[in-house]
Amino acid sequence: MDLSARLRGWALARPRVLLVDTPGATPFRWAVEADLDRRGWSHARSPADTDLLVVLGPPGPGLAAAVEVLWSQVPEPRHRVDLRRPDDIGAALDEGGAALIRPAGSGPGADDRPSPAELLGTDGDAGHEGMDHGGGHEGMDHGGGHEGMDHGGEVAGLPMAMTGPDRDGLELDVLTVVLGPVLPGWPTGLVLRAELQGDVLTSAELCWLDAASLPAAELDLDPQQAALDRLVRFLVVAGWPTAARDARRARDGFSAGDPDRRVAAQRRAAAVARRVRRSRALAWTAGGIGCTAPESGLGGDTLDRVRRWCEIAVGQPVAELAGPSLDEVAALVQGAELGSARLIVAGFDLQPVTVVPPSESAHA
Amino acid sequence: MIAVLSLLALILAGVVGLYAASSAVRPARESATVLPYESGLVPQQHAVSRYHTRWYAVTVLFLAFDMEMIFMYPWAVVVADMGTTAVVEMFGFLTILLVGVTYVWREGALRWT
Amino acid sequence: MPDETLVDVWGLAPAVLVIMVGGLALGLVVAAVDRAVVSGEAGRAVVEPLLAGARGLVEQRRTTLAPDRLLWRIGCAAVPTLALLSLAVVPVGGRTLWSTSADLVWFNAMEALLWAAVWLVGWGPNAVHALTGGYRFLAQGLAYELPLMFALITAGLAAGSLRTTDVVAAQEGLWFVVTMPVAFVVFVAGAAAFAFWGPFAAPAAADIAGGVTSELSGVDRLLVDLGRAVFLGAAAAMAVALFLGGDAGPWLPGPLWFLLKTLAVVTALVWAGRRVPVLRPDRTVEVGWMVLVPLTLLQALAVAVLVLNGFYA
Numbered sequence: 157m158d159l160s161a162r163l164r165g166w167a168l169a170r171p172r173v174l175l176v177d178t179p180g181a182t183p184f185r186w187a188v189e190a191d192l193d194r195r196g197w198s199h200a201r202s203p204a205d206t207d208l209l210v211v212l213g214p215p216g217p218g219l220a221a222a223v224e225v226l227w228s229q230v231p232e233p234r235h236r237v238d239l240r241r242p243d244d245i246g247a248a249l250d251e252g253g254a255a256l257i258r259p260a261g262s263g264p265g266a267d268d269r270p271s272p273a274e275l276l277g278t279d280g281d282a283g284h285e286g287m288d289h290g291g292g293h294e295g296m297d298h299g300g301g302h303e304g305m306d307h308g309g310e311v312a313g314l315p316m317a318m319t320g321p322d323r324d325g326l327e328l329d330v331l332t333v334v335l336g337p338v339l340p341g342w343p344t345g346l347v348l349r350a351e352l353q354g355d356v357l358t359s360a361e362l363c364w365l366d367a368a369s370l371p372a373a374e375l376d377l378d379p380q381q382a383a384l385d386r387l388v389r390f391l392v393v394a395g396w397p398t399a400a401r402d403a404r405r406a407r408d409g410f411s412a413g414d415p416d417r418r419v420a421a422q423r424r425a426a427a428v429a430r431r432v433r434r435s436r437a438l439a440w441t442a443g444g445i446g447c448t449a450p451e452s453g454l455g456g457d458t459l460d461r462v463r464r465w466c467e468i469a470v471g472q473p474v475a476e477l478a479g480p481s482l483d484e485v486a487a488l489v490q491g492a493e494l495g496s497a498r499l500i501v502a503g504f505d506l507q508p509v510t511v512v513p514p515s516e517s518a519h520a
Numbered sequence: 521m522i523a524v525l526s527l528l529a530l531i532l533a534g535v536v537g538l539y540a541a542s543s544a545v546r547p548a549r550e551s552a553t554v555l556p557y558e559s560g561l562v563p564q565q566h567a568v569s570r571y572h573t574r575w576y577a578v579t580v581l582f583l584a585f586d587m588e589m590i591f592m593y594p595w596a597v598v599v600a601d602m603g604t605t606a607v608v609e610m611f612g613f614l615t616i617l618l619v620g621v622t623y624v625w626r627e628g629a630l631r632w633t
Numbered sequence: 634m635p636d637e638t639l640v641d642v643w644g645l646a647p648a649v650l651v652i653m654v655g656g657l658a659l660g661l662v663v664a665a666v667d668r669a670v671v672s673g674e675a676g677r678a679v680v681e682p683l684l685a686g687a688r689g690l691v692e693q694r695r696t697t698l699a700p701d702r703l704l705w706r707i708g709c710a711a712v713p714t715l716a717l718l719s720l721a722v723v724p725v726g727g728r729t730l731w732s733t734s735a736d737l738v739w740f741n742a743m744e745a746l747l748w749a750a751v752w753l754v755g756w757g758p759n760a761v762h763a764l765t766g767g768y769r770f771l772a773q774g775l776a777y778e779l780p781l782m783f784a785l786i787t788a789g790l791a792a793g794s795l796r797t798t799d800v801v802a803a804q805e806g807l808w809f810v811v812t813m814p815v816a817f818v819v820f821v822a823g824a825a826a827f828a829f830w831g832p833f834a835a836p837a838a839a840d841i842a843g844g845v846t847s848e849l850s851g852v853d854r855l856l857v858d859l860g861r862a863v864f865l866g867a868a869a870a871m872a873v874a875l876f877l878g879g880d881a882g883p884w885l886p887g888p889l890w891f892l893l894k895t896l897a898v899v900t901a902l903v904w905a906g907r908r909v910p911v912l913r914p915d916r917t918v919e920v921g922w923m924v925l926v927p928l929t930l931l932q933a934l935a936v937a938v939l940v941l942n943g944f945y946a
């Protein structure tokens with residue numbers, strides 16, 4: 157038992173963290189990310205990858221529900237840290253890390269995870285029955301009646317995808333999916349409801365979670381830091397971890413009081429901006445998507461917008477573009493492949509304050 | 521043959537060993553039954569739908585070429601013995617296939633989004 | 634020497650053990666180098682993959698709602714299995730564990746079976762991100778597979794044999810990389826693609842929350858990550874055998890040369906691969922077919938002409 161405890165302490169010395177920031181807590185998130193970088197704790201990509209769930213600030217009701225779902229998906233050993241104020245980040249993370257390593261007080265039987273059926277809000281029995289079948293589709297018949305193998309029947313409390321016309325003139329499955337509120341490199345709280353046929357979004361609708369209680373605009377952010385933060389997000393989505401790391405370090409360096417570190421941060425920002433601007437591979441893979449009309453004032457395509465951020469990041473006086481409305485972004489991602497849709501969204505500065513009449517989120 | 525079968529057996533033993541070691545040391549023995557990750561919201565449908573592979577035309581093209589490749593392995597061994605005719609025939613055949621690829625490309629089948 | 638295998642020299646059990654342990658060590662090296670480049674701190678890079686392994690052991694496993702559990706687990710176990718099996722034809726100290734007249738086809742077959750394994754890992758959990766990742770791997774496979782096969786064949790063509798030890802022996806005068814640089818680069822890039830790593834990591838990319846790996850935890854994740862690292866290491870070792878003269882080199886003993894060259898290939902690959910973002914499969918397919926296939930064919934033609942002129946004889 158001692159060996160197992162030691163192994164656990166060793167394995168979780170650097171836990172992987174799933175960070176959920178509430179809208180409006182941007183400098184708070186930066187501080188936490190800087191602390192994580194100092195510790196060498198990396199960011200989890202999905203709940204399955206997570207040891208420590210860190211929630212910044214009090215989430216609104218919608219986001220809180222999402223956090224509950226995420227928390228139910230994290231495998232043991234797991235620990236959840238709710239950070240309320242920026243002043244005790246270090247201590248709270250220390251405590252979170254220690255709690256992970258501590259032998260579980262609750263026995264293995266006391267897993268308080270809600271079952272999928274509970275989360276889906278379906279009848280407990282029905283959900284359970286479907287889950288026990290390892291092979292998958294046997295649960296099909298529980299809805300009774302005419303469904304059988306027909307699409308539209310429920311399996312384990314969830315319906316199968318319906319069919320719909322495709323742009324290739326075929327009748328194909330349409331899968332309803334949701335991107336957001338919590339995804340790597342995604343503005344937390346943004347929800348993209350989409351229909352997928354294969355890897356192409358055939359319809360898209362964007363809204364903010366908890367749209368009724370969004371905070372006021374954060375006007376006091378340093379523009380260089382904000383541009384670097386957007387770059388980090390974009391580079392994470394573009395799958396460029398080394399550049400994302402450098403941009404994040406540059407951003408965090410600007411927060412330091414020490415003038416030497418600020419100079420180093422400026423140098424680092426210049427280096428990463430040059431790398432991103434000059435990258436032919438990035439231009440090739442992220443170019444030509446998210447194209448907007450010149451008169452819309454949204455700055456060309458995704459690559460143009462990212463290159464503009466690079467200029468702001470090194471301190472050049474470039475005017476910030478107006479934020480697009482969510483409808484404009486939704487129109488751009490419609491018909492795009494999933495990967496390019498992610499890049500298009502990451503290529504905009506979407507702040508929760510670019511609101512959204514309540515009617516738009518009524519669909520939720 | 522016996523060597524590679526022994527290697528396979530050892531690998532499988534290693535995989536089983538890892539599962540066994542894990543179930544010996546991990547605190548939570550039973551696997552957690554969870555909803556699939558859909559960025560924090562609950563899924564509305566099962567994901568395993570009939571996925572529309574828009575690149576299906578490429579798969580057919582690939583199949584044609586892949587069959588060709590099977591011929592190329594033995595061909596590579598005998599080129600030195602058979603001389604120029606082997607090379608001319610093989611690359612003549614490949615050129616015909618490449619014409620097909622160019623046609624498919626011009627039809628736009630290599631871009632699907 | 635040509636037909637003598639590791640088994641003949643060392644006996645069955647030691648030879649099999651050496652390949653297994655060597656493969657795992659190679660995977661560890663790949664993971665450590667990758668870690669060092671990504672995190673920018675070399676100090677803990679060797680420990681990190683070991684910690685990740687330990688984490689895989691102590692972490693709880695997960696099942697999702699209505700998964701295809703059997704196929705899912707088969708896929709997870711198949712990834713490292715295929716990676717280690719592909720090492721059976723990689724020469725260590727001038728000899729392979731298994732020597733047939735079609736070694737290159739074996740290596741190719743292991744990598745082709747990976748298509749099924751990775752797709753199953755994506756299909757199994759009944760989750761949209763994983764499923765998308767699985768299909769991305771197949772789409773990417775359509776782009777890299779043919780150039781990779783042409784690169785393999787080019788090496789076999791010059792040697793006049795598909796046996797890896799023969800290919801190594803044929804490079805006594807001149808390393809194949811000199812006359813077939815395109816095939817070498819394509820092979821190494823193909824290695825990154827079938828290990829879905831670096832610029833070809835789209836099947837497991839952050840934009841789909843880790844794709845095929847997004848629902849994996851515990852041992853299942855450990856197996857898949859291990860398999861990817863071992864595959865990348867095995868491919869680097871194979872590249873050394875096929876293009877960089879295997880264990881040829883002055884002064885130092887052969888196996889040491891082989892190790893050093895493999896390390897050099899791994900380091901160069903990781904360094905170069907982490908300098909670029911992930912390339913989207915829907916764009917790489919076009920390049921694969923319209924640029925790489927003709928290019929590797931031209932390479933094969935050039936080598937065939939050299940063969941006819943008795944250049945490699």
